[in-house]
Amino acid sequence: MTGQSTGIMEISEKRPLQVGRFRRVLRSVSRSRTAVFGGIVLCLFVLVAILAPILAPHDPTKQNLQLRLAPPIGLGLENASMKYPLGNDNLGRDTLSRLLVGSRVSLVVGLITIVLTTLLGSMIGALAGYYRGTFDNLVMRLVDIWMAFPDLLLAIAFAAALGQGLLNLIVALVLTNWVVYCRVVRAEVLVLREQEYVMAVRSLGGSDIRIIMQHILPNVFSSIMVIATLQFGTVIVTEASLSFLGISVQSTVPTWGGMLADGREFMRQAWWLATLPGLAISIVVLGANLLGDGLRDALDPRL
Amino acid sequence: MQYLIKRLFLTIPVLLGVTIIVFSIIHLIPGDPVQFIFAGTGASQAEREAMRHSLGLDLPLPVQYVNYVFQAIRGDFGQSIHFKQPVAELILERMPATIEFSLTSLFIALLVAFPAGIIASVKRNSTFDYIVMTGATLGISLPTFWVGILLIMFFAVNLGWLPGFGRIGYEVHLQKVTGFYLIDSIITGNMPALKDTVAHLVLPAVSLGLAMSTFFTRLVRSSMLEEIGKDYVRSARAKGLKGWKVLVFHVLPNALIPIITLIGMKVGALLSGAVVAEVIFAWPGIGRLVIQSIYSRDYPVVQGVILFFALIYITINIVTDVLYAVVDPRIGFA
Numbered sequence A: 001m002t003g004q005s006t007g008i009m010e011i012s013e014k015r016p017l018q019v020g021r022f023r024r025v026l027r028s029v030s031r032s033r034t035a036v037f038g039g040i041v042l043c044l045f046v047l048v049a050i051l052a053p054i055l056a057p058h059d060p061t062k063q064n065l066q067l068r069l070a071p072p073i074g075l076g077l078e079n080a081s082m083k084y085p086l087g088n089d090n091l092g093r094d095t096l097s098r099l100l101v102g103s104r105v106s107l108v109v110g111l112i113t114i115v116l117t118t119l120l121g122s123m124i125g126a127l128a129g130y131y132r133g134t135f136d137n138l139v140m141r142l143v144d145i146w147m148a149f150p151d152l153l154l155a156i157a158f159a160a161a162l163g164q165g166l167l168n169l170i171v172a173l174v175l176t177n178w179v180v181y182c183r184v185v186r187a188e189v190l191v192l193r194e195q196e197y198v199m200a201v202r203s204l205g206g207s208d209i210r211i212i213m214q215h216i217l218p219n220v221f222s223s224i225m226v227i228a229t230l231q232f233g234t235v236i237v238t239e240a241s242l243s244f245l246g247i248s249v250q251s252t253v254p255t256w257g258g259m260l261a262d263g264r265e266f267m268r269q270a271w272w273l274a275t276l277p278g279l280a281i282s283i284v285v286l287g288a289n290l291l292g293d294g295l296r297d298a299l300d301p302r303l
Numbered sequence B: 001m002q003y004l005i006k007r008l009f010l011t012i013p014v015l016l017g018v019t020i021i022v023f024s025i026i027h028l029i030p031g032d033p034v035q036f037i038f039a040g041t042g043a044s045q046a047e048r049e050a051m052r053h054s055l056g057l058d059l060p061l062p063v064q065y066v067n068y069v070f071q072a073i074r075g076d077f078g079q080s081i082h083f084k085q086p087v088a089e090l091i092l093e094r095m096p097a098t099i100e101f102s103l104t105s106l107f108i109a110l111l112v113a114f115p116a117g118i119i120a121s122v123k124r125n126s127t128f129d130y131i132v133m134t135g136a137t138l139g140i141s142l143p144t145f146w147v148g149i150l151l152i153m154f155f156a157v158n159l160g161w162l163p164g165f166g167r168i169g170y171e172v173h174l175q176k177v178t179g180f181y182l183i184d185s186i187i188t189g190n191m192p193a194l195k196d197t198v199a200h201l202v203l204p205a206v207s208l209g210l211a212m213s214t215f216f217t218r219l220v221r222s223s224m225l226e227e228i229g230k231d232y233v234r235s236a237r238a239k240g241l242k243g244w245k246v247l248v249f250h251v252l253p254n255a256l257i258p259i260i261t262l263i264g265m266k267v268g269a270l271l272s273g274a275v276v277a278e279v280i281f282a283w284p285g286i287g288r289l290v291i292q293s294i295y296s297r298d299y300p301v302v303q304g305v306i307l308f309f310a311l312i313y314i315t316i317n318i319v320t321d322v323l324y325a326v327v328d329p330r331i332g333f334a
Helices: A002-012 A015-031 A033-055 A095-131 A133-147 A151-162 A166-192 A196-203 A208-244 A256-264 A271-299 B002-028 B033-038 B045-054 B061-073 B087-122 B127-141 B144-158 B181-187 B191-228 B231-238 B243-265 B267-280 B286-295 B299-327
Strands: none
Touching (some): A015 A033, A015 A271, A033 A095, A033 A271, A095 A133, A095 A166, A095 A208, A095 A256, A095 A271, A133 B002, A151 A166, A151 A208, A151 B267, A151 B286, A166 A208, A196 A208, A208 A271, A256 A271, A256 B144, A271 B127, B002 B061, B002 B299, B033 B045, B087 B127, B087 B181, B087 B243, B087 B267, B127 B191, B181 B191, B191 B243, B231 B243, B243 B299, B267 B286, B267 B299
């Protein structure tokens, strides 16, 4: 009995090594200027979204028709006011405050969707890859079926059927995106389960759950991180597309996609209304892509 | 041939799964779908029951599904609630618009990606390479619908150079033969219509094409780089072949293999992009139809279009697989 537990101890003593690996990855990522830039952009985005109610100078939903379509400052246009540095929309609502508060939906949807899809997809993928057999076959057929739909269209279909609302939107996005993780994790687990160290744990009597959670998943973690970072951008664009099409959250909640859709109606009079939210989306997505690319180079040159 | 049969056979479970998902869309609606469809219209109880019956919702679930599949096999995708027309008919009417638009976008994407990717790979680490790769990274982060709106604002609204909405001007007369306006205007020898069709195509196709090109440029570049490093390229150079001949006759055909597969896989992104772009450019295609149908709660149309897109996607993937085997004899039809 004691022999067994020391055996497992020895194997789990890999942990300090993993911390070292984390540092190494961090160092490698920090050497890439673009990845650091991406990381800073994402951190700023998270900060802005969290602090939005404090940062926003005005109530984002307060209408003031006298300020209708007021331009941002710095363009040399009339009616621009320092009080509303980015101007006002068609209902006189403050654009800056709406942009700041609008970041919240993007962040919440992006983050929760990524966490849930990662958990769901990786768990299903790990179980399929580890147990193989009928369950694996079933999962892979399910993945095939999912892959037969264009992503955005599937998200649109789910979102339209479930109806408006933050929770429904997240459910729709999770239902659409889980396959990405499932496929990658399954493929990696298929290889890892045959590794000697896994056999060693198994022969020492480690349970399947223990093997999967403690010995296999940590080794898949780097791939999951890379996909999650790159997917963060994709999810934000999908959320913005759905908001743009009016099938995400209630229209009273400011979202970047919704602001773009509103601004589009007034592109003749106020080009900035549709330009600013698009710029915000692009900057965040660019940040996610740059950080994701940097992470991929650092963690997994094969991907 | 055997490969093709096997490949087709394997799609049957996928097709069944796809129909289950599309079928369940209407059942995902929280509560009673008929209530939802008629919400706020003040329809009478009799009308509601008639709708329930016509959607087949009064039958047991398994019976509904079996009916749905058999109808779909016969090409019957149901009846539109809003248009009071068979869904299949609605899709077929709009299909040429979407195909014309998607293919033009793909063409533009490849037209940009091949030269940019090839030159970037040959002149690796040069300023050109740097600009191309930066452009691709930036471009991949820009949402297509935003680029589309910017293009409309700049070229259609401000400069007035190109039309930003629709497929053809109202004042232009075109006799419809195939439904593909480019082809129709050419076979009827209608030059003004051809000019107008092309003008209408430019902005939508450029916005979607540029978005796609960022991906393909990276792909062409990395695929070329991988081949350029191989021994046969060195041998070809050693036997005295000119640089461009090695590229065109030796490197490019081999680099094409992964590119073809990924073009097939990107059709999903192309169709997804087309849906949003069609809404922005008021393009009368299938993508705009599905979004309009979501607004009008016309679920049979939504289901029909999604099933149709999935069928296209599956077909294209089969074609890609077969093409893949043709291009690369090593893979074979085994």
